[in-house]
Amino acid sequence: MPNTLSPKEEIKRAADIVQVIGQYVQLKKAGKNFMGLCPFHxxxxxxxxxxxxRQMFHCFGCKKGGDVFDFWMAYHGVPFPEALKDLADRYNIPIKEAFSSGEEKERGRIRETLFKINEIAAQYFQEALGQSGGNPAVDYLKKRALSQEIISEFRLGYAPDAWDGLTNFLKSRRIDSQMAAQAGLIIPKKGGGYYDRFRGRVMFPIFNLKGQVIGFGGRVLNDALPKYLNTPETLLFHKGEFPYGLHASYKAIRERGVTVIVEGYMDLLALRKHGLQEVVATLGTALTHDHIRKIKGYAGEAIVVFDSDEAGRVAALRSLPLFLNEGLSARAVVLPHGHDPDSFVNKNGLPPFLALLEKGAPLFDFFLDQKLTGGGNSIEGKVTVLKEILPILAQLQNRAQRSLYAGRLSERIGIKEDVILSELKAAAAGLSEGGLQKNLRERGAAFEAKQRIGDVQLLNLLVHHPMAVTGLVETDCWKLLSDATTSRIIEKMFENYRKEGRFSLERLEESLENEEVRIRFREALVAESIYSDQEVKQAVREIEEKVCQTRLTNSIKAAGGDPKALNRVLLELKERDARSH
Ligand SMILES: [Zn+2]
Incomplete structure (x- = not known):
């Protein structure tokens, strides 16, 4: 029998969406669905x-949603052809056709080429490390006490101290120089030609979650500046998007339920060498929302290890609002003076480092400590601290958490708790006035909706009990809905049904023309059914009734004083009564 499924459909059948998303987001069963913290907001x-x-996802917060492909594209930031290929590879499904626009195909083709060039460059740097010219880099890595296993696992390499090493190598491999420049590896010269971006540096490939090389960081071997040079923004590499090392650490992070966050390549590599697996690095940038959203898919807690210098202290303070906002609980560890994780663990071994992690203070307490020492203990200082921290706390949605922090704040700075709480209330009110009104409006609308068979109910009925479509398709009941979005979905439903004599939810979604309509449709799909199977008939009857009544009212209105027209209306009414008895 010929296989009639398209690769897309075949992949959808093979790739269970709960399993695919579950690799990146911690999901908990909730009724017939699974719920988790959104990785997109x-x-x-x-x-x-x-x-x-339904084999679909939907976020009621940011409204992102769709099927397994939509998730893959949004999460990994890849275009459709690449998502198709990734999932096809994973489930061993051969793909023959491409399903994308010319522009998408072109972008996919460029990305594929950039990955290929990065891979060739990574191999070139790795090989250079093994050659005699790579010796200064070998010496450096030896001095930093990295093992051969770590060097191979993270594919460290060396960019020889030459202007045209990689440039010539890529040419010899027939790589288009313009594309190599687009990968950020070589730079066009003013007078024509190209030169190497990375020269005389230890090279660290940077990976995405799939383990593909998206860019490089290069560290100098002497005191030249900049100490670290990164790939510039490219089609593949966006600074601050992925925490370094997550592709290798995520399994351990999930098992341990905690992520240790350090700053640099060498910190991460040293810790891994000593046996700490659940670690990622921010690579010298401050922590970003993207980092935390990726991390929180794997573990409910983070321990952030800061260097003891001023920059480390500032970074720690800046990260508090991020963690509070993203709802990831975090502790802070500051290393003894003059140490970073790399030097500490190499000098003392792993157990003392683990002991430090164990003693890490909640980030909030750490924040207060840091603010209050250094002049914050004067009255003016306390007021400054209060001003800084209240808006952060006011953003907390959880009231219990808010009052817990207010209590701790009161203890620490010696201001009465009720004073802090009322200040906090004022700050929170300032933030959420708009939100509260919106909430009341929505609740009012929901109450009204319950009083009649309205938009929400009708859509829910049709989506969860498609046989109801058969009963209602002749009524044009969508015309009676007050909400244009919902009425458009139902109109389309009936239209498809009439055209094909049957009804497919999947087809329907594809035929919806804009995002607003699709969002409403997804929300109805993932919602619980309002009506039990037994209640469907009754609900259909009620809707028919309502449609008839409305038609009648309209006919009477239209008839005006015309006795003949009124007569027709009465006849119609009689006929209907006869039918329903
Ligand atoms: Zn969301």
Whole structure:
């Protein structure tokens, strides 16, 4: 029998969406769905919903949603052809056709080429490390006490101290120089030709979650500046998007339930060499929302290890609002003076480092400590601290958490708790006035909706009990809805049904023309069914009734004083009564 499924459909059948998303987001069963913290927006309570029945996801917070391909594209930031290929590879499904626009195909082709060039460059740097010219880099890595296993696992290399080493190598491999420049590896010269971006540096490939090389960091071997040079922004590399090392650490992070966050390549590599697996690095940039969203998919807690210098202290203070906003609980560890994780663990071994992690203070307490020492203990100092921290706390959605922090704040700075709480209330009110009104409006609307068979109910009925479509398709009941978005979905439903004599939800989604309509449709799909199977008939009857009544009212209105027209209306009414008895 010929296989009639398209690769896309075949992949959708093979790749269970709960399993695919579950690799990146911690999901908990909730009714017939799974819920988790959304990887696409900041949230502290889960509104990210995955439906195994529908094989789709939807976030009630940021409204992102769709099928397994939509997730893959959004999460990995890749275009459709690449998502198709990734999932096809993973489930061993051969793909023959491409399903994308010319522009998408072109972008996919360029990305594929850039990955290939990065891979060739990574191999070139790795090989250079083994050659005699690579010796200064070998010496450096030896001095930093890295093992051969770590060097191979993270594919460290050496960019020889020459202007045209990689440039010539890529040419010999027939790589288009313009594309290599687009990968950020070589730079066009003013007078024509190209030169190497990375020269005389130890090279660290930077990986995405799939383990592909998206860029490089290069460290000098002497005191030249800049100490670290990174790939510039390219189609593949966006600074601050992925924490370094997550592709290798995520399994350990999930097992341990905690992520240790350090700053540099060498910190991470040294810790891994000593046996700490659950670690990622921010690579000298401050922590970003993207980092935390990726991390929190794997573990509920983070321990951030800061260097003891001023920059480390500032970074620690800056990260508090990020963690509070993203709802990831975090502790802070500051290393003894003059140490970074690399030097500490190489000098003392892993157990004392683990002991430090164990003693890490909650980030909030750490924040207060840092603010209050260094002049913050004067009255003016306390007021400054209060001013800084209240807006951060006011953003906390969880009231219990808020009052807990208020209590601790009161203890620490010696201001009465009720004073702090009322200040906090004022700050929170300032933030959420708009939000509160919106909430009341929405609740009012929901109450009204319950009083009649309205937009929400009708859509829910049709989506969860498709046989109801058969009963209602002749009524044009969508015309009676007050909400244009919902009425458009139902109109389309009926249209498809009439055209094909049957009804497919999947087809329907594809035929919806804009995102707003698709969002409403997804929300109805993942929602619980309002009506039980037994209640469907009754609900259909009520809707028919309502449609008839409305038609009648309209006919009477239209008839005006015309007795003949009124007569027709009465006849119609009689006929209907006869039918329904
Ligand atoms: Zn979201």
């Amino acid at each position: 900041a949230e502290k309570s889960p509104s990210f919903t995955v439906s195994p029945d």
